[in-house]
Amino acid sequence: MKVTTTLARSTTPDGEPLVLQEHDGHYFMKVAGVQLMSTNASSSEQTMAELGCSKMADKPRVLIGGLGFGFTLRRVLELCPADATVDVAELLQVVVDWNREFLKDVNGLLVDDPRVTIHMRDVADIIKGAAGDDRYDAILLDVDNSPDPLVQKGNAGLYDSNGITLAKAALKPGGKVVYWSANQDKSFERSLAKVFGNVESIGAKAYPKARRFTHTLFVARRS
Incomplete structure (x- = not known):
């Protein structure tokens, strides 16, 4: 029987227990006992x-909201040229620390890529401040479990009409914002459509050989 090892513990800004665990060569992060992500x-x-x-x-x-285990960051760096600027907003210092300390063999070393700047700030504040040449070609928001927040209640502001409007203003013409969600959410999709017009709701698999789509990616483009 393979043992599950708890590597580190912390708390979220709302006081919920946050743990990093390893089992059979894979890593898991849980909030209040609910799995938030895994390798x-x-x-x-x-x-x-x-x-x-x-x-x-x-x-x-490119702006990435939420470092997690760095898989979004890795794919962004693979797709973007050497002259790209990639800003990563991560509210929890321990997530950055755990990547460097425990996840070097996953994607932890990418936080020090020369194209990458880690901002220990709420991604909403970066979005609010993006204007002119500081606007983004892509904003990728994976800061919580869904438009119904799990990690921090304050994340709800990213998904309301004001947050969506601010995200649109932070994009260059033709730029896209993508929201990750563990669930489908027709209400959120309608809210996006009111601001952006054409919006796609795309099913996504948790792993390549999965038989069904278990997550949802909401994609909105600024005209």
Whole structure:
């Protein structure tokens, strides 16, 4: 019987227990006992990067909300040229620390890629401040479990009408925002459509050989 090892513990800003665990060579992060992410189910995060970063312009600017285990970051760096700017907003310092300390063989070393800047800030604040040349070609938001937040209640502001409007303003013309969700959410899709017009709701698999789509990626483009 393979043992599950708890590597580190912390708490979320809302006081919920946050743990990093390892089992049979894979890593898991849980909030209040609910699995938030794992290294053996990362396909949807990579798909999110592909949807947001296809056909990148010269010197693209990309904003990733939520570092997680770095799978979105890895795929973004694979897709973007050497002159890209990739900003990663991560609210929890321990997530960055755990990547460097425990996840070097996963994607932990990518946080120090020369194209990458880690911002220990709420991604909403970065979005609010993006204007002119500081706007983004792609914004990839994987900060919580869904539009119904699990990690931090304050994340709900990213998904309301004001948050969606701010995300649109932070994009360059033709830029895209992609929201990761563990669930389908017709109400959120309608809210996106009111601001952006044409919106896609795309099913995503947790791992390549999965038989069904278990996650949802909402893609909205600024005209």
